[in-house]
Amino acid sequence: MPRKIEVTSVLNKTKKRDSWFLDDYTVNLYSSCSFNCLYCYIRGSKYGTNLEESLSIKSNAIEVLDRQLFRRAKKNEYGIVVLSSATDPYLQLEKTYELTREALKLIANYKFPVHIITKSDLIERDFDLLHQIDKTAIHSNDLKDRLHNRGTIISFSFSTLDDTVANIFEKGATKPSVRLKTLKNTVRENFHTGVSLMPLLPFISDTTEHLHLLFSTFKKSNVKYILPATITLFGNGKADSKTLVLNAIRKHFPELENRYLNYFKNGSQMPDFYKKAFAAKMKELCNEYEVSNRI
Numbered sequence: 210m211p212r213k214i215e216v217t218s219v220l221n222k223t224k225k226r227d228s229w230f231l232d233d234y235t236v237n238l239y240s241s242c243s244f245n246c247l248y249c250y251i252r253g254s255k256y257g258t259n260l261e262e263s264l265s266i267k268s269n270a271i272e273v274l275d276r277q278l279f280r281r282a283k284k285n286e287y288g289i290v291v292l293s294s295a296t297d298p299y300l301q302l303e304k305t306y307e308l309t310r311e312a313l314k315l316i317a318n319y320k321f322p323v324h325i326i327t328k329s330d331l332i333e334r335d336f337d338l339l340h341q342i343d344k345t346a347i348h349s350n351d352l353k354d355r356l357h358n359r360g361t362i363i364s365f366s367f368s369t370l371d372d373t374v375a376n377i378f379e380k381g382a383t384k385p386s387v388r389l390k391t392l393k394n395t396v397r398e399n400f401h402t403g404v405s406l407m408p409l410l411p412f413i414s415d416t417t418e419h420l421h422l423l424f425s426t427f428k429k430s431n432v433k434y435i436l437p438a439t440i441t442l443f444g445n446g447k448a449d450s451k452t453l454v455l456n457a458i459r460k461h462f463p464e465l466e467n468r469y470l471n472y473f474k475n476g477s478q479m480p481d482f483y484k485k486a487f488a489a490k491m492k493e494l495c496n497e498y499e500v501s502n503r504i
């Protein structure tokens with residue numbers, strides 16, 4: 210049974226809209242995340258080694274969100290609401306608690322645009338509300354034309370298309386093969402759909418072969434954009450992402466251990482030469498497959 214917590218705020222106004230995700234607001238209805246990705250940036254001592262064990266439901270979130278959206282709408286402060294930035298909006302728990310569904314009803318009612326970021330197939334349950342938002346949302350003036358007045362953006366996160374690799378690094382999430390089917394259904398429903406490759410796994414899913422598989426698969430699926438990023442790993446504690454990913458590399462990819470140790474021994478980021486080559490390669494692939502690298 211997950212814990213229940215009460216919150217005073219659930220609609221977080223971002224200081225500055227991120228150019229990748231276009232977030233004016235973020236909403237996280239659950240605290241922690243049962244998808245349990247080893248590379249997850251929320252990891253650390255606060256949530257422990259198994260993120261599922263620290264999962265909590267924000268029991269008064271819908272009531273609080275209602276008040277906060279009402280105030281923002283009254284002041285005409287429309288902007289894109291991102292679900293979610295520090296959990297997945299479609300965890301297994303959502304089937305029972307329906308917090309995301311209830312939040313979408315409010316978002317539709319107050320006419321805010323929405324950007325869903327997910328690894329789950331459960332999003333299909335809410336296509337009705339997402340269509341309503343898509344048609345009726347009010348955009349801030351600076352985004353109206355860029356988004357052609359579309360109120361719903363849907364990004365599916367992938368770090369690999371290989372179900373076996375995903376079972377190591379993102380064990381609790383919907384399998385990539387199932388996620389891909391949902392992505393195709395989302396495109397078929399004519400939603401503005403794209404992919405966030407965040408993060409690609411060095412020497413595992415960023416190999417030339419796998420990159421072409423990723424780009425050709427998503428191109429064939431008719432996505433509008435692909436947002437790729439390198440991996441960032443934090444901390445040396447037992448619940449930290451760097452420790453957990455390095456442990457997984459040691460166990461499942463021992464031939465890569467020295468390379469990972471070498472790159473991450475003094476910091477959280479891949480070295481500059483890698484990041485530069487990565488950015489050039491992604492630009493080249495986006496051009497080759499004629500896919501935008503921005504929403």
Ligand code: SF4
Nearest residue numbers: 242244245246249296
């Ligand atoms: S789905 Fe996102 S928030 Fe959840 S564990 Fe994975 S990376 Fe973290």
